[in-house]
Amino acid sequence: MSAAPATPSTANLADFTGHVVLVGAGQMGGALLRGWLFHGLAPSRVTIIDPRPPANIQAVIDAHGIALDPVSPAIADVLIVAVKPQIADEVMPLVRHVVGPQTVVVSVMAGKTIARLEQVFGATTAVVRTIPNTPAAVGRGITGAAANAHVNAAQRSAVERLLAAVGRVEWLAREDWIDIVTAVSGSGPAYVFFLAETLARAGAAAGLPSDLAARLARATVEGAGELMYRSPDIEPATLRQNVTSPNGTTHAALQVLMGQQGIDVAFMEAIAAAAKRSRELAG
Numbered sequence: 013m014s015a016a017p018a019t020p021s022t023a024n025l026a027d028f029t030g031h032v033v034l035v036g037a038g039q040m041g042g043a044l045l046r047g048w049l050f051h052g053l054a055p056s057r058v059t060i061i062d063p064r065p066p067a068n069i070q071a072v073i074d075a076h077g078i079a080l081d082p083v084s085p086a087i088a089d090v091l092i093v094a095v096k097p098q099i100a101d102e103v104m105p106l107v108r109h110v111v112g113p114q115t116v117v118v119s120v121m122a123g124k125t126i127a128r129l130e131q132v133f134g135a136t137t138a139v140v141r142t143i144p145n146t147p148a149a150v151g152r153g154i155t156g157a158a159a160n161a162h163v164n165a166a167q168r169s170a171v172e173r174l175l176a177a178v179g180r181v182e183w184l185a186r187e188d189w190i191d192i193v194t195a196v197s198g199s200g201p202a203y204v205f206f207l208a209e210t211l212a213r214a215g216a217a218a219g220l221p222s223d224l225a226a227r228l229a230r231a232t233v234e235g236a237g238e239l240m241y242r243s244p245d246i247e248p249a250t251l252r253q254n255v256t257s258p259n260g261t262t263h264a265a266l267q268v269l270m271g272q273q274g275i276d277v278a279f280m281e282a283i284a285a286a287a288k289r290s291r292e293l294a295g
């Protein structure tokens with residue numbers, strides 16, 4: 013097996029010169045902030061707008077002396093909007109004053125289209141619509157990003173560097189792929205955690221003490237993910253086949269999971285439902 017060591021993202025933001033304004037420093041915004049600081053972004057380059065950051069992010073803001081809710085923030089080079097989509101229409105107009113000709117506006121919000129952002133921030137404003145995921149909190153996220161035609165090379169590079177501080181970045185040729193990216197990788201960590209939950213429940217139902225089943229399930233999901241991460245040249249199907257002896261136990265389980273009532277049928281429906289919901293959030 014070819015095993016790569018676990019390496020953190022190699023982004024280096026020590027020489028990043030722009031002014032970054034982050035609106036919403038919750039789970040996603042907070043993960044981005046931590047990633048930027050971890051990779052050397054000067055705290056003086058960041059302004060946060062959030063009336064109630066979670067306690068752990070407030071502690072980071074305080075420890076680094078980051079500007080929080082200043083009365084008149086300077087124009088942003090990069091404005092990142094990371095509030096819930098449900099309040100976006102109320103919040104975005106309130107931060108219009110930090111957008112100038114040099115600003116690239118970056119949305120990490122599910123469902124908010126580039127057209128909607130252009131409506132709020134101006135038809136010629138540079139806009140990048142992204143969808144990250146929560147492994148960003150440990151530098152192992154993946155973000156899909158679609159840019160409008162006004163984003164120049166320097167803005168694209170600045171956005172990519174900021175996103176790369178929390179994981180990988182995939183530029184998307186088509187904005188409408190974002191709904192599917194949201195369904196696959198944006199929401200995807202939840203499916204994996206649900207797998208750990210349901211595997212534990214199944215183990216308990218089959219007769220194990222529930223705490224033991226939970227430990228087994230959790231370690232299995234953690235270990236399988238890490239094995240895949242450290243085996244970048246091996247397809248998931250091969251890793252699966254490596255577990256599967258002919259006519260053995262795994263084969264018996266996979267026949268159920270891959271059957272008519274199985275997990276691949278469920279996943280087709282689940283991804284379609286999530287993508288549909290992403291389109292609905294666009295209003």
Ligand SMILES: NC(=O)C1=CN([C@@H]2O[C@H](COP(=O)(O)OP(=O)(O)OC[C@H]3O[C@@H](n4cnc5c(N)ncnc54)[C@H](O)[C@@H]3O)[C@@H](O)[C@H]2O)C=CC1
Binds near residue numbers: 037061096
């Ligand atoms: N959690 C996830 O797995 C993912 C979330 N997203 C997107 O990220 C966005 C944020 O989601 P989370 O971080 O999970 O939510 P969250 O609830 O953890 O964070 C939202 C933050 O916005 C702040 N906020 C509320 N009102 C505000 C205002 N008027 N001005 C500025 N900030 C305000 C809140 O205090 C909070 O800190 C959503 O649009 C979601 O679609 C995208 C990909 C994955």
Ligand SMILES: O=C(O)[C@@H]1CCC=N1
Binds near residue numbers: 122199
């Ligand atoms: O569930 C949601 O709507 C957000 C977007 C992707 C992950 N969480």
